[in-house]
Amino acid sequence: MSDELLKLRNEIDRLDEEILARLSERARCAQRVGEIKRGVMYYRPEREAQVLRRLAELNPGPLSPDAVKTIFREVMSACLGLEQPLRVAYLGPAGTFSESASRKHFGSAPNFMAMAAIDDVFRAVEAGNADYGVVPVENSTEGAVGGTLDLLLANPLKVCGEVRLRIHQQLMSRADGIGAARRVYSHAQSLAQCHEWLNRNLPHLPRIPVASNAEAARMASEDPESCAIAGEAAAQLYGLNILAPNIEDDPNNTTRFLVIADHDAGPSGQDRTSLVFSAPNRPGAIHGLLEPMARHGVDMTKLQSRPARSGLWEYVFYADINGHRDDPEVAAALAELNDRAAFVKVIGSYPVAAI
Incomplete structure (x- = not known):
């Protein structure tokens, strides 16, 4: 090992120890904030947005602003969890884009609760069984989610945040190649978002709509002659190989999610x-x-x-x-x-x- 490489590694170790000390100091401050705010709403979406925006503007590089936001969102999520872990309901099952949106907004520290339907997300928050809910409201390709709009009108809950998630559809299977596939499972909306790619690459395979992308991945994990279209999180959850990445017809395909609670921001x-x-x-x-x-x-x-x-x-x-x-x-x-x-x-x- 060269002297220069050893020197750099020692410097990284020193910086890691310094970062750890600063993170511990920040966590203690967050605990103190929780003690002062006992009995009051402790999660403030507007404060979190201001902190992330400020840090992205101060960022000197070489990390991208998005990378800085991701790192500090996890820091804030962990510190908030010291005060009181949040309970976040989302449209399940596990492995859906709704779960990815929830984790993007809240970080990894909350207790995430998969719900069977959008109505159940609203009901969990309204009943106090969840602190927050995350629901899809519109997709740039497929348009508005009517069920969410109807519930926002009829329900007393408020919107306190939004999440925009780039939707990258992955073709996945237990097999190592597309040649073994005899059918494609996915949610109807995802099948529509990948319509042209499927026409070009798998024109003869039947396309079978199922309740969710995560359910498609689960079914593909049990059937070596099938493949699924879902997000990367579903592939990881069910141990599937990604045969073709980012097969959505529109590379800017984005879904907007709303964060609901008994308060806004x-x-x-x-x-x-x-x-x-x-x-x-x-x-x-x-x-x-x-x-x-x-x-x-x-x-x-x-x-x-x-x-x-x-x-x-x-x-x-x-x-x-x-x-x-x-x-x-x-x-x-x-x-x-x-x-x-x-x-x-x-x-x-x-x-x-x-x-």
Whole structure:
């Protein structure tokens, strides 16, 4: 071993010891915070977003800003776990993209609870059996998740965060090559997201939709003549070989998830507000509802109609706007909207997620 390499390794050992000492010091500070805040809400999404944003801006390299965020999210997750481990419900089973989104947002320290349906995630949080829930709300290729939108309207829970997860679909199997495959299992949405790749590479194999990508991986793990389309986490969970990586037709395919709780978040400086409203049945009603947003300079990033449960041909409108509900211009626009709309519900204000 060269003298230079030995010197570098000794320096790395010294730095590791210094990092460990600093992490222990930070953990003790977090424990003290937990003692001071005993009985109050101890997880603050806006504070976490501010810390991660600040560290990414201070990052001198060579680590990427995303790498810095990932490292410090795990640090914060572990420290928060010292105060009181969070219980996070997500749309299961284990190995789904919903689990990956949950871990991306909360780190590895919480107790993660796989739920059978989106309704069950809402129910677990509302009943107090989980502190937070993570549910899919829209995909850049396949559009909105209607069930989530309906539950956000009907349920008293708030949105306190969002997660944007790049969806990379992997073809996996127990076999070492594609030649042994006789069928492909996956969720219907994933099959649609990989439609063109399958047409080019496996045109003759039957495509069998199942309840989830993780279930597809489980079935493939029991059948050497089948393969599954799922995420990398499912391949690891069920011990499958990835035969073809990133087979999604759209390389920018992204799913947006919402974090639900009995509270939303305070202002972080880069926020989004989600709301739902209905328009009175008269000409120009929608224009009248949107006009205050434009006049107060509030940027609307999403507007989507959905049939209301109240009657035939009646609709509600889901909107996302930039800014926090407590920001003066947003508050002014929402006050006017309340005066003009037949119904308004602010679903929550929360920090904007980065990819």
